[in-house]
Amino acid sequence: MTQASPLQHDCPALGQGRAIRLAEGARPEITFYIDGTAAVAQAGDTVLTAILMSRRAVRHAEFGPEERAGFCLMGACQDCWIWTEEGHRLRACSTPIRAGMRLCLAPPDLWPAGMKANLP
Numbered sequence: 325m326t327q328a329s330p331l332q333h334d335c336p337a338l339g340q341g342r343a344i345r346l347a348e349g350a351r352p353e354i355t356f357y358i359d360g361t362a363a364v365a366q367a368g369d370t371v372l373t374a375i376l377m378s379r380r381a382v383r384h385a386e387f388g389p390e391e392r393a394g395f396c397l398m399g400a401c402q403d404c405w406i407w408t409e410e411g412h413r414l415r416a417c418s419t420p421i422r423a424g425m426r427l428c429l430a431p432p433d434l435w436p437a438g439m440k441a442n443l444p
Contacts, residue, residue, distance in 0.1 A: 353365070358429065363378045372394050374421040383429055396417070398417065406429055
């Protein structure tokens with residue numbers, strides 16, 4: 325039996341994500357991908373909002389098991405860095421979501437297999 329990633333577990337009080345939409349919801353829906361899994365956001369959402377609508381966190385703390393879900397929400401604290409599948413970093417709190425975005429919550433594995441074999 326495989327265990328779900330801690331960043332993917334459900335929050336019974338709120339549904340699947342950490343955030344819920346309270347008021348408006350008339351914007352067009354768009355599809356994007358988190359670690360290869362399709363997710364839905366609304367046009368105009370930030371990447372952070374889009375992720376937290378379907379997940380509880382965007383990453384784990386560097387020095388412990390705690391989940392992180394952004395902190396300042398204005399691009400100053402560096403708590404919401406995530407990656408594209410191509411390996412580019414972006415701040416989830418200040419980057420607008422785009423249809424088809426392919427995001428990784430952990431750094432992507434960018435080393436070619438042959439180079440890994442030569443590492444100490």
